[in-house]
Amino acid sequence: MKQTVEQKIKWVKNRSYYSEYNEDELKHFTNEEIKGVLQFQRTHDDYTNTPLYSLKRLANYLNVADIKVKDESKRFGLNAFKVMGGIYAVGKYLADVLGKDIQTLSFAELRSPQIKEQLGELTFISATDGNHGRSVAWAARELGHKSVIYMPKGSSLERLTAIRNEGAEADITDVNYDETVRLCARLAEENGWIMVQDTAWEGYDEIPLWIMQGYAAIAQEILEELETQSEKTPTHIFLQAGVGSFAAGIAAYFTEHFKEQAPKIIVVEPNLADCYYRSFQNESGAMQFVTGDMNTIMAGLACGEPNTRAFRILSQYAWAAYSCEDSISALGMRVLGNPLGEDPKIISGESGAVPLGLLVHLCTQQENLESRQALELDSSSRVLIISTEGDTDHQHYLDVVWKGLYS
Numbered sequence: 001m002k003q004t005v006e007q008k009i010k011w012v013k014n015r016s017y018y019s020e021y022n023e024d025e026l027k028h029f030t031n032e033e034i035k036g037v038l039q040f041q042r043t044h045d046d047y048t049n050t051p052l053y054s055l056k057r058l059a060n061y062l063n064v065a066d067i068k069v070k071d072e073s074k075r076f077g078l079n080a081f082k083v084m085g086g087i088y089a090v091g092k093y094l095a096d097v098l099g100k101d102i103q104t105l106s107f108a109e110l111r112s113p114q115i116k117e118q119l120g121e122l123t124f125i126s127a128t129d130g131n132h133g134r135s136v137a138w139a140a141r142e143l144g145h146k147s148v149i150y151m152p153k154g155s156s157l158e159r160l161t162a163i164r165n166e167g168a169e170a171d172i173t174d175v176n177y178d179e180t181v182r183l184c185a186r187l188a189e190e191n192g193w194i195m196v197q198d199t200a201w202e203g204y205d206e207i208p209l210w211i212m213q214g215y216a217a218i219a220q221e222i223l224e225e226l227e228t229q230s231e232k233t234p235t236h237i238f239l240q241a242g243v244g245s246f247a248a249g250i251a252a253y254f255t256e257h258f259k260e261q262a263p264k265i266i267v268v269e270p271n272l273a274d275c276y277y278r279s280f281q282n283e284s285g286a287m288q289f290v291t292g293d294m295n296t297i298m299a300g301l302a303c304g305e306p307n308t309r310a311f312r313i314l315s316q317y318a319w320a321a322y323s324c325e326d327s328i329s330a331l332g333m334r335v336l337g338n339p340l341g342e343d344p345k346i347i348s349g350e351s352g353a354v355p356l357g358l359l360v361h362l363c364t365q366q367e368n369l370e371s372r373q374a375l376e377l378d379s380s381s382r383v384l385i386i387s388t389e390g391d392t393d394h395q396h397y398l399d400v401v402w403k404g405l406y407s
Contacts, residue, residue: 009361010323011371012277016285016315019260025313028209029216029252036103037088038217043106044087044142050074050218052225057340059383062363066382068234069336069356070222071346073390078134080300080349080389081218081246082198086135088214089196089207090124090143111143121145123193127152127180129242129299130159130392136196137168148193150184152177152302154295156393176294177242178305199243199307208245208307215249218386223257234263234384236377238355241267241276242303244310246388247318255317263384264375267314267321268355270296274323275306276314281321287311297326297396297406300351300389320375322358326350330406332357336387337401349389349397356385 027033041047051074055067072081087107094110095102097119109115123146126136133149140147149163149170163170173180181197185204188195200208226233237254239247247267255262267276273296278288290304306314332353336346348356362368362377372378391397399405 008325008327009358009368010271010274010277011320012281013320013374014280014315014318015283016280017319018316019262021259022316025309025316026252026256028213029249029256031220031257034213034216034220034253037213038220040091040102040105040107041084041087041214041217043108044076045107046076048074049221049225051344052222053344053346055339055343057343058335061340062360063379064363064377064381064383065379066232067359068222068382068384069346070218070384070386071348072218072352072386072388073347073349076138078131078138079392080131080135081215081386082131083135083138084217085198085211085214085245086132086139086196088217089210090136090139092210093194093196093207094119094143107142116144123148123191124196125149125184125188125193126196127177127184128163129155129177129302130163131300131389132198133168133170134159134163134166137163137166137170141167148187150180152180153293156299156396158393158395162392176292177303198245199303199305200309202308205309209309212245212249212252212310215246216253219250219253222384232382233258234382236264236266236375236381237384238266238268238359239386240298240301240351240354240388241269241314242273242301242351243305243307244276244314245307248307248310248313250386251317252313262317265314265318266375267318268358269321269323270294270298270301270329270354271323271325272296273298273302273304274321275304276311276318277321277323279306279311279315280318285315287315297350297400298329298354301354324354324358326406328357328361329354330357330400331360333397333400335360346387347390347397348387349392350400352387352389356387359383359385
């Protein structure tokens with residue numbers, strides 16, 4: 001284990017890292033597979049590519065070659081990336097019930113009166129800190145179905161209201177995220193509802209895979225833009241992880257595409273929910289859980305039990321994991337919202353900003369020299385960051401950026 005003097009971050013190199021091609025896992029994230037996913041997502045009228053910004057002045061300040069930030073706050077008007085998983089998983093489920101290939105269907109066809117008559121009214125259920133549940137509620141409503149969403153103890157009332165505004169029956173529980181997932185699984189079984197969760201466990205793997213493929217379409221968008229602009233691919237990708245579905249989806253796509261030339265994947269977590277950091281630290285590499293309250297501002301990452309499929313992917317292909325205090329996330333929020341020179345301003349929420357905050361901390365604090373050298377993070381590095389959410393809790397965003405909370 002490596003640890004900074006100030007204890008703001010802890011890091012560990014993944015003992016189980018192994019670059020050999022793993023067809024069993026990566027076959028689901030080929031160009032052909034993910035292009036099909038993106039093809040369906042693009043059939044929605046509100047689909048647009050989210051911006052991929054170059055932070056040239058910040059890159060110069062941090063002495064790296066390039067920093068690219070993908071701004072997922074612009075996704076479908078929902079202020080977060082999660083809808084890319086929700087829209088595909090719900091659509092794929094309906095296509096399978098209909099006995100059709102989703103690549104032959106459009107979003108408009110799935111919400112047609114004829115299809116609705118065939119399917120009747122279905123109810124989708126999910127556990128969420130906010131963004132995933134809102135995406136499931138949105139997808140269900142757009143397709144003429146119902147949703148039931150539960151949030152863990154301590155969730156934001158603003159995020160609860162946003163979910164209810166999508167037509168969901170939604171409430172906050174008195175237990176943590178992982179227990180809320182178990183509650184939803186039980187209710188789904190008792191009521192014949194469809195569980196749409198972005199974490200997998202034994203006996204529940206198919207829908208989480210579809211969600212991960214939905215997230216991987218973001219990587220496909222990034223690669224398309226880089227190729228169109230004749231830009232070099234990243235050398236490092238910093239990916240935030242809760243259960244790991246998003247990080248694994250992006251990592252799997254880039255690894256499958258670039259094989260042995262794949263970028264270094266760095267997992268970033270809150271220190272109060274750092275199950276990947278603890279797992280990579282473990283000599284056996286076995287999956288480790290975090291239990292109890294996870295009172296971090298990074299609500300979207302406050303998960304103590306990894307997605308089993310995501311864990312298989314990240315435990316092989318992630319190079320290192322970083323466990324970060326809330327102040328690292330707050331730093332990222334402030335830097336993105338107050339850019340240098342002509343760099344674009346990016347409104348990034350607590351879970352969205354932590355990778356950029358970590359990058360800034362690594363490159364500006366002398367005590368991180370060993371960590372930077374181990375990552376080969378230097379003047380030739382091209383770093384990719386994905387800001388996964390905007391100000392989904394607007395008042396808290398202002399408290400951090402304006403009032404300086406978690407400095």
